[in-house]
Amino acid sequence: MLAGSLIAVLVKKIFIGRKWMNKKLLMVFVVCSVSFFCHFLLDAIPHKDYAIKSEFLFLSSVYLLIDMMIGSCIILFVFREPLMHFLRVVVSVNVSKIEVADNLKLASPFFLASLGVFFNILPDVFMVLKRILGMDFYILSQLEIFHNAMHSNIFPDLFWGWASQISFSFMVVVLLVRLVFKVENKIYSWLAVEEAERILSEVSQDREIEK
Ligand SMILES: [Zn+2]
Secondary structure (H helix, E strand, O other), X not given: OHHHHHHXXXXXXXXXXXXXXXXXXXHHHHHHXXXXXXXXXXXXXXXXXXXXXXXXXXXXXXXXXXXXXXXXXXXXXXXXXXXXXXXXXXXXXXXXXXXXXXXHHXXXXXXXXXXXXXXXHHHHHHHHHHHOOOOOOHHHHHHHHHHHHHOOOOOOOHHHHHHHHHHHHHHHHHHHHHOEEEEOOEXXXXXXXXXHHHHHHHHHHHHHHHO
């Protein structure tokens, strides 16, 4: 989850200020595909994993739920400013179309990060569909073969398993938290910088005209 949201941040950084055709579509495509394949690279790094044997299924689900809650809290905190713009669209009534469009633009880093998160955990969702729910499609079997080939041995040693995951997560969180910027004393995730600056300059131009 953390890696997916960081990929969204880094891809957006590459795309900022560039005038490519279909930039947004291309950006979404890059975030989704890089996040998806990043999952296999991360699986190749030895780590502590969830046991998917049937006798551990309940315990694994509990661990998974706790991990996903911690991950979600971190991501919601880092992307709180774009998230607020999205919530403003959801809860507000009687707002102009322009206001809705501007808020959605400022919320775009949150959407992009959500896509990164979704596509980064998708290979494991496929694994659950195949192994636990017994779905058997050709593409799922092929993906499982690739997934297993890429996967490192699950660290039997608790300490090193946790150590590799905690140090990786810490590194990603530090990177995410550092990548923020301020506009009019409000902290935005910096990937909204392009949109935020444009909207703020338009607002100040409007104020000038009103004067
Ligand atoms: Zn995996």
